[in-house]
Amino acid sequence: MRPLNELETPNDAAQYARSLIEASPDPLVTISPHGKITDVNLATEQATGKSRSELIGTDFSDYFTEPDKARAGYQQVLREGRVSNYPLTLRHVSASVMDVLYNASVYRDEKGEVVGVFAAARDITERKRAEEKIRYLAAIVESSDDAITGKDLEGVITSWNKGAEKMYGYSASEMIGQSMSLLILPQHLDELSNILQTIRDAQHVDHFETTRQRKDGSLISVSLSISPISDASGTIIGAATVARDITERVRAQQALQQYREHLEELVQERTAQLESANKELEGFAYSVSHDLRVPLRAIDGFSQQVLKRYADKLDDEGRRYLNVVRDNTKKMSQLIDDILAFSRMGRLGMSCADIDMQAMAHAVFEELSPNLADRELSINIQALPLCHGDPSMLHQVWVNLLGNAIKFSRNKTPAQIEVQGHIEGAEAIYSIQDNGAGFDMQYADKLFGVFQRLHGVAEFEGTGIGLAIVKRIITRHGGRVWAQGTVDVGATFYFSLPIQEKKS
Template structure:
């Protein structure tokens, strides 16, 4: 039974495929096949004979171009009625049977031309494509002209009537018989078409839904068909894949290997079970594809490809990671949740002395001193809860039992579903680091001892300096005052006994004593400025300037100076005493250095660069004096350095004190040329917020 079944199946398989086009054209019925746009695409021979047309003359033409209404019949409705029926078929997607229609047929020119009266019984039936849309319309008709003419004859002779009845019955019987026969043929055709359509639909669904890339390739080097997965994976459209040789998409380095595989299939008929090559994505990148292919006798190749780019990357990354693990100087060990060692790298062998064969499968506790076993239990408990421990310093045991100071980092190993299945441990030898830390602690202790000694020494020197300053400010200055006072007394009492040269000598002695006294005072001020306390109070810039001007009131009147203040001046955190001293020194400097024959012209303005939040703030003192040459701009702030000769009074310490005041406040002091002549001296006090509500003046404020 089974053998017979196989033979029957084989025989059926070997039957020749029917030529459905020849069958259709030879059908005895009158059939016309139309597209949805009413273009004639097929016609039966019987239809051609009934309509006096030829197949080559009507195929590809519009239905109503071939069969128009009779222009000589003003009442003709054949075209409009048939058009309405065909429209109903397209809209409702069901067959439409029409009543008997008068539709005249054009005679060929060889038969005299013109139109011949005809009557037809039409039925229009839709044919659907795999997408469910109307693909064709079968226009089937019966020529009932004779029947209609006989019925129209009316009351003729009884003989003729009977003959007509007989012929009518015969005709109706013949029409019914032929219709039944055609229906049977159509049924078989429809079954064959349905089977083929279903198979095509199955293939379409399979191609569309497959996650893998399915294709049919030809031996000429082109794809015949590709699945949508090609577009999803490579970015190229189906048309682009079908119109270019597939080698266009293959990496140049893979051309030779790809051609060998194709030749193996085409020439040898061998299947390809696994072959990898690189295909170019439309964005220019390369994807690695793994192919399986089966050749067919007709030169086609059916193939499946899978994108394994990420898999290849993972392989490379895994290999790199394995190489890193093996080459690492650190010990990298993995255990399960029971602390059983699963992997052991070469770094672990070097660190602990065990080979992988000696230690894998043993508990990790073999490496832990007895008094530290609780650490492993705590670390594993954290791992079970997904907690990572980093840089845990502890002690472990070498193979020879010697202790080893290490830093341990423990991370959970996740398995399928994200569950923790083990622990990864990175163990680093920190013996040298611990030794360095111990040495650092000892060095730090030694440094602290030396700092204490140096601090004590500096404290002693500071006390000695304070004593020296006290002596300078009191004991050393006292003789100078005596020299000055007695010189004045000699000048006053014995002026009439001294000549002009003697009087000049006494004046020089007085000025020298005064200058020496001022120099000691400036040195004392400079020393105190260097040791001033850190600023702790908020001060008003205007109050500082007013106090400095008050002290110089007599000098200002004496010189006839003009002083302008560009208000408001900023607030800043400062030691008011020393800031006043700094401003005083700048104003004194401006009063001394003037152009010959001109009274001093001084301007005091705020300083803060515009557009800079939390920038340093301070004061600018501008004068119209001779100015300062660029090469002297830095030197004049050094002790005992002056930009001019000694013809102008001064000790050379005033600007040095200004700079000390600025630097002790975290600020700066410098000079620059003033536009129009003169100089600008800037004294800043570090970054301070400007006074709330005041206008912020930039460097050029006047």
């Protein structure tokens, strides 16, 4: 590039200067002492949306959003000879704007008289946007209740917001330049070195829960989220930490855990008490049943002897009385057997195996069939899902449920029993349906209780314990029992068993 003073003619110099002006990416203008534009470069045309011919001769202040401020800046140049970084906003004909910093100086003629002003505008729109974004982010940081801090890779604090002042009790002036270890308990100091190494490895720390110490010595539970900070070249130079106070949440969790532990202790205590009471009850039931059997056997035995030895001395009414006594001793004996069976079902160990429920249902019906010689009864046992359970216990379930279906349908001709089963979700569900006496659904919740009967003894014999035994067995297997019925139409009893997962 040739110096201006080496150019051969004034015209050469003018063309050279013009080339320099046009090559500038910044808007450049020359202005007369009266504020009129005398020349512009291409960048000015682009910034205003007007051509050079349109701009020359117009007042330069017309192209700013604040004309008075522009004129004041121009007057300052005339007074002081120059102005630097004067902020203005340039307006385009499309109504868009450009934030600029103006730098201007006067130029003089050979006599030293001011003949105009040379001004250059530097576009700072992007810089202002960046500054506004920084101010916005800074406002968020300062208004946050979370402690937002910065530190270098040695753990020295570089920034400290108001949330941090409130949370930890230290002011920014107290903490900036101090080590983050000031907040960390001695037994947790390894956390800082681990976190800094994570940051050096360009990794983030998300929701790390720990304890920090306030200025007054009190402890605070915090959740830390930490991210690396990089410089313009991408080199990691520090870390930004957001700490949230979770003290109340931690206290609530601790209180909840203590409450759970207390509940578990209560449950264990109550369970132990219940097990003890059950053992006492089982012992009592066994003892009472044993003690009751002795006089029952005596009553039955002596009644039988009276009938054998003194039958000829008794009239028909006397013999009937003795038979009534014997029948009731048998009923009492059956009741004692049922009570013992119910008690045993709650304490017997279970020996489980895979069971063909259809085969078991057929086998039980065959066991009950000898008493059905004079009955017109049909039974349909459909394909039933296999199950896993205690065979002897589930055999008792079928005995009780099929026995009930047979018993309560004896007044129907023909009596019909339908046995079905299917898989539903994680359960195998079985049903036994009859067309017998049925029951009123408003009493359905009483069916499976001990000594609960919906029919009189004179109508249908029984002790009222059979369904309670069924419920206890099925419950021990993790299943459910329920029933549906209609008076004089029939009843359907259901029980479910969990499906055993097959091991691969």
